[in-house]
């Protein structure tokens with residue numbers, strides 16, 4: 001039988017509407033893959049189709065997932081799809097497909113399935129990064145009192161981080177900027193947070209810190225130095241617990257201003 | 271360093287110290303306290319004030335010693351009228367002294383928290399004038415932080431033994447966690463190194479806080495909005511290796527603290543030699559890190575794996591194996607339980623299999639409801655087969671034909687390198703001798719009498 005590869009946009013909308021299409025077009029699931037990028041090596045006897053994202057289709061699939069499998073499973077999928085893994089869309093597709101065909105609401109507990117483990121692991125990978133960044137993210141106070149944080153996450157996690165900080169800092173205007181993807185979350189005091197593309201950002205405002213900013217950054221760096229016990233010095237453990245790719249954005253490690261907003265350096269992932 | 275201290279001291283005499291100087295002295299003085307976590311309570315933000323808390327706790331940074339930085343850990347003052355032999359701040363030491371004002375503590379906490387440097391405040395103190403006076407100072411600072419600065423993040427406060435119970439009660443209504451340090455594992459140890467402290471005085475506030483927590487839980491059942499007393503529970507810590515207690519004694523004390531005082535956590539702090547004092551052991555190999563590590567592993571077994579202290583150690587075998595973690599060590603001494611059949615064995619027993627942790631055990635229990643599991647499945651689930659293979663069967667079969675024999679398995683397990691959080695190459699042998707130094711044969715009479723009543 002000929003294999004089919006459905007290639008879709010790398011977004012929840014793109015992936016969920018491709019899953020919708022796989023069902024609508026009566027694909028034979030065992031012979032169908034969903035991918036968010038082109039295959040590097042084209043295989044024989046395989047058809048490659050580019051799918052069009054459709055909000056309506058995606059919403060139908062999401063609703064179905066929530067109804068049939070519950071919110072927890074839906075969140076597993078979302079976190080898995082927030083990674084950059086080449087297999088993510090296919091793994092979610094097959095977990096869903098197995099869950100539907102077995103009518104198993106708890107399909108995410110069937111760890112004897114390879115795809116379930118894959119989604120579980122990807123989801124955990126994203127979750128770990130969310131957990132880490134809830135702590136490692138650093139805000140800097142700009143001249144106008146806005147708190148600005150810059151992060152370089154491996155997964156697309158802004159929408160997972162935002163609710164945590166919005167709950168914690170209701171009285172602050174803050175921006176969290178994802179350096180890797182060129183998107184940011186904006187939280188204006190007293191209003192809901194929202195996502196924004198970096199095209200609309202006012203760069204010059206991000207270069208001026210408040211008067212107190214340097215002082216507090218210095219105080220915290222000093223505190224971190226003092227709180228370590230010399231007799232237990234263990235830089236290996238420190239690096240293991242707080243990886244260098246996080247340290248790069250943390251003022252207590254960089255010793256000074258973390259690199260500020262720079263559009264030219266950003267890598268678009270799709 | 272000496273000159274630096276001199277300068278700081280002269281500055282303190284002549285003029286107001288800067289906030290940086292105070293922070294330097296008072297965080298340096300607080301660093302030996304190991305209670306670093308911000309865990310134990312979930313509290314959503316209230317929509318206006320700054321702060322919330324997350325039950326799992328959040329690490330915000332890591333110090334050069336690899337320990338987590340979660341809270342702004344400071345002493346209110348490092349002035350002290352007591353003379354604990356192991357402590358840098360003891361009154362007989364000539365060190366620079368400083369004190370914060372309540373506003374300074376509040377401002378630092380607020381500004382650090384806003385920038386997401388910290389999860390909250392950890393406030394302890396040296397004893398000024400009297401325990402009650404000291405507790406009053408702490409209370410004032412915390413009260414201000416909560417009521418004037420409206421801080422809703424995590425607060426951990428030390429209860430000072432001997433302070434007026436009314437004050438401890440009031441602090442407990444504001445703090446998330448409280449702790450009273452046991453300091454040393456036994457009353458004898460305490461007497462020899464902390465002449466101003468008494469076991470009785472330490473256990474009294476511990477009991478008071480425990481009762482407060484129980485009452486508050488009870489009130490919460492009746493009135494949903496009843497104020498919470500120490501909602502994240504209480505913890506304590508003891509110094510390991512400054513006095514001659516065995517691991518068995520230490521674990522028995524910890525077990526009692528969990529059972530009889532409902533403690534959330536017991537922390538173990540490898541003794542760091544900061545004072546020259548003939549009452550203190552020399553510890554040429556540095557702080558006993560491996561020993562501390564084994565105690566934490568065993569503590570974990572008590573709290574999450576259903577083990578009891580006397581299953582792990584005994585009067586005859588009072589100390590942990592240096593080469594093997596306590597769970598492997600237990601399994602090797604109980605080969606009669608093995609191999610266990612993964613598709614049948616109950617969860618509690620499964621937790622006793624080396625190579626299977628809480629997470630894999632939970633996954634196994636779920637997955638085997640839907641399909642019989644084989645070794646490939648276990649690998650996928652995250653079981654460390656290199657360890658587990660000697661102790662399990664899947665569908666009646668072992669992974670390889672293997673001897674169930676202590677020596678054979680021990681040799682094989684030792685060849686799988688254990689991941690330790692510090693460099694073992696040089697440490698092991700030093701630690702080895704340290705264990706010998708420290709462990710005078712245990713006498714049951716020394717065993718915690720106070721704690722067992």
Ligand code: SF4
Nearest residue numbers: 350352354357360396
């Ligand atoms: S009471 Fe003892 S341990 Fe505490 S600061 Fe004073 S001397 Fe140090």
